[in-house]
Amino acid sequence: MTTGTETAPFRRAIAIDDLGGGRFAAELGPHWTVGPKAHGGLLLVLLTRAGLARLDADAPGAAPDPLAVAADFLRAPDPGPVEMTTEVLKLGRTVSVVAVRMSQGGKAMLAATVTAGVLPDDEPQHADLPDLAPEPPADAFDPGAGQSVFGLSTSCDLRFDESSMTFMRREQGPPVVRGWTRPRDEPTDVLFALLAGDILPPTVFNVGGRFGWAPTVQLTALLRAKPAPGWLRVESRSRVVAGTWFDEDATVVDAAGRLVCQARQLALAPLG
Template sequence: MAQVAQVAQATIGDSEFDRDTAVTLQDPDVPGVYRAELSAGWTIIRAVNGGYLLATLGRALGDALPHPDPFSVSAHYLSPSEPGPAVIRTEIVRTGRTLSTGQASLVQYAEDGTEVERIRVLATYGDLDQLPDDVRTTAKPPAIPPYELCLGPADGPASDAIPGATDITERLNIRLDPATVGWAVGAPSGKGEMRGWFGLADGRDADPLSLLLTVDALPPTAFEIGIQGWTPTVELTTHIRCRPAPGPLRVAITTRNLAGGFLEEDAEVWDSADRLVAQSRQLAKVPLPRH
């Protein structure tokens, strides 16, 4: 893990991720409405990454709701988001002793002033530190080679294989399992699998909010099926299971079914203590074949 240790450590609250997901009340006298500035640094193929968007809305909901941590977050992506200003409107749906539920909508404005809704979220928040320690599971951490044996952008043409992907890859520290990078050299395995080590490039440790980014940060499984191009998310549901331990994360994503022009991606995120810290499922649209 020598290369992980060499990364300058950014603390939570002081990293580029925190600055770029920051939200501020639009009007101190009107609770629940926030301003955000979507950064061009988190784009992939010219669209703002869905996990980054989810984390930004998650930050607004964390400010609006009485509980601190996302437990379950379901998002519907209505139109592609663009770098620039945005408004997030939150609403408290229900509050209880251990859980609270809210919804949020992110909108941007077209050149003619028309309001365009980009993403709508329904989420339940709680306190991860208050959860019991009892764990009963058949899930096992993914079998990924050691960090130094996995492949990053400097090890091959992977970053060049995704047009417009450079901006976000510069902010992430991803090392992919060699068994899942055949797509980068024109030899996809045909399996809907993507696995790798994940961290933020500035060394900031993971927390529940950044896990909302993590589940949607690896290249899409469609690449290993042999399909290139933008795979836009239609719906993404993420479950945060516990607060991650410091250190790099391991992410495994699988697709079992591609049909009717859509596929699902099931993601698991494991921390350095071998705990399953996040799970997600998303429905994504497959790029149309080129003629």
């Protein structure tokens, strides 16, 4: 379990134990949370690790990288132990697929499919990416400074682009937020890029004073390349905020300027 102050807190937080028979166990720590609930990005990473471990057990080395993760959030797990069961749906030369179910206390929490293969090393022929500096500027907001209650900032480095987060000034603005993140005391890898697709505050906070818990209902992430060392820059935006629902598209770009993760989710908006 991570305390948020030890070395390599991300790697510790995503540790899994092989229980045999395609079953895996993990411990959700108290610092990778949003409020009292486990962070959705970290849950995706744990599901992915279990799925990749199952595929590697059945066909060693055949599908080393996650290509896509699609998850339905059935309930929100609390910090504490969880169990994951896996079922291989396809073993292929290019693409393999495994279903992963997460439970806690005998109740189903998340259901996902992990699509795996080999991430490309080629330079992209086309890329339409957000205009963000490779590293956070000196005036970027650090949610881990002072009396912050943003739990994730105790476990990884985070910086927010305040100009995009109008809610921090008690103003309204477009549902677009931007920031930077990187793990602490360990390399930036594809699993942290996956987590970064759900790392920023909800875009809906900028719209109409909607603050509070915004639970994810469904999230699909595409992994596009292995990230270069250093900061990841992230932009999240909503296309439609309507009634109790909003969508969110996140784009994650590495320090070398390559797209490494795209994440789209459907979530419930907090009450105004």
